[in-house]
Amino acid sequence: SYVLTQPPSVSVAPGQTARFTCGGDDIGSKSVHWYQQKPGQAPMLVIYYNSDRPSGIPARFSGSSSGSTAILTVSSVEAGDEADYYCQVWSSANNHVVFGGGTKLTVL
Amino acid sequence: EVQLVETGGGLAQPGESLRLSCAASGFTFITYAMSWVRQAPGKGLEWVSSISPSGGTTYYADSVKGRFTISRDNSDNTVFLHMNSLRAEDTAVYYCAKDWQLGDFEFWGQGTLVTVSS
Numbered sequence A: 001s002y003v004l005t006q007p008p009s010v011s012v013a014p015g016q017t018a019r020f021t022c023g024g025d026d027i028g029s030k031s032v033h034w035y036q037q038k039p040g041q042a043p044m045l046v047i048y049y050n051s052d053r054p055s056g057i058p059a060r061f062s063g064s065s066s067g068s069t070a071i072l073t074v075s076s077v078e079a080g081d082e083a084d085y086y087c088q089v090w091s092s093a094n095n096h097v098v099f100g101g102g103t104k105l106t107v108l
Numbered sequence B: 001e002v003q004l005v006e007t008g009g010g011l012a013q014p015g016e017s018l019r020l021s022c023a024a025s026g027f028t029f030i031t032y033a034m035s036w037v038r039q040a041p042g043k044g045l046e047w048v049s050s051i052s053p054s055g056g057t058t059y060y061a062d063s064v065k066g067r068f069t070i071s072r073d074n075s076d077n078t079v080f081l082h083m084n085s086l087r088a089e090d091t092a093v094y095y096c097a098k099d100w101q102l103g104d105f106e107f108w109g110q111g112t113l114v115t116v117s118s
Helices: none
Strands: A009-012 A018-023 A033-037 A044-047 A062-064 A068-075 A083-090 A096-099 A104-108 B003-007 B011-012 B018-025 B034-039 B045-049 B056-058 B069-072 B079-084 B092-099 B103-107 B110-116
Touching: A009 A018, A033 B103, A044 A062, A044 B103, A068 A083, A068 B034, A083 B045, A096 B045, B003 B092, B018 B034, B018 B092, B018 B110, B034 B069, B034 B079, B034 B103, B045 B069, B045 B079, B045 B092, B056 B069
Parallel strands: A009 A104, B011 B110
Antiparallel strands: A018 A068, A033 A044, A033 A083, A062 A068, A083 A096, A083 A104, B003 B018, B018 B079, B034 B045, B034 B092, B045 B056, B069 B079, B092 B103, B092 B110
């Protein structure tokens, strides 16, 4: 089955840039979606189809994907960005949704 | 405004059944796929099941296939998750999600907690 690998944690100072990686076999050929989940809240879509932003998501959030790695970038990080971030794809091999294990962002 | 409201969670004993409901509003329900995603306490997100707009096609995670059934009532804007033969490892918050196309979760409900314990 398809596997997405995310580092468990990322730490950055306010105003810096946070990068979240999501590794998967030939992930560059798939559509990658990213979700933000703050403590006690439901997840929220922040990037879909690799690099598109839903309405209401700040331009500080951007995404890219190529080869075996997809990346979510959050620039000018704010304290309010502290959350878990999950990548996700649809695996057409078995018609299953696959989530990465999630990365916890700590704002120092 | 899109709203998804899940109900039906609670405590069940191993082997018992529960039915979750998700009432949708604020969009044309019949034109979108819908999904269920769960999150065990302190763990990450796990996809459970998805259903096509017409209800004619369904998809299941291996962990629930044969035990859970997803369905929808397009006349009532509701999606269901029928859970049979519940196990302790099914304990989780269950989220209902509106798909953008299929397997991409544009909006999420607030979730309903299912606890399976004797």
